[in-house]
Amino acid sequence: MEPDMPEGWNLLGQEYRLSGRPERAVTTLNRALLVLRESPMTFFVLGESYTDLRRHDLAAQAFRQAVQMDGGFVEAWAALALAYVRSGRLADAREIVRTLEKSSPPYADIVKREIAKVEGAR
Numbered sequence: 001m002e003p004d005m006p007e008g009w010n011l012l013g014q015e016y017r018l019s020g021r022p023e024r025a026v027t028t029l030n031r032a033l034l035v036l037r038e039s040p041m042t043f044f045v046l047g048e049s050y051t052d053l054r055r056h057d058l059a060a061q062a063f064r065q066a067v068q069m070d071g072g073f074v075e076a077w078a079a080l081a082l083a084y085v086r087s088g089r090l091a092d093a094r095e096i097v098r099t100l101e102k103s104s105p106p107y108a109d110i111v112k113r114e115i116a117k118v119e120g121a122r
Helices: 006-018 022-036 040-052 056-071 076-086 090-103 105-122
Strands: none
Touching: 006 022, 006 040, 022 040, 040 056, 040 076, 056 076, 076 090, 076 105, 090 105
């Protein structure tokens, strides 16, 4: 009823994700972004949906959009770093970790653990 209400789209996208339908979430959120354009949370949920599909490059693109719109969106920064780790872009992930160490040490620790797993597997 209110197509320009980001919260409704985000909740619908999350519901699709939680019900095991991330493809439907991606479709829904991409349609929502045609109307919304300036919703960091919608880009974040889209990134999470791409992560569910193991489309880490597309997830990184969505998370980058979220942090470009809201530089203080710590969860999106951490998710971007994790997408970089999963894509093998460890240097980019480490750069974000340095920022997260100042703003949100717990998120920095999560990303550092993931980097260590990847490095240990090599």
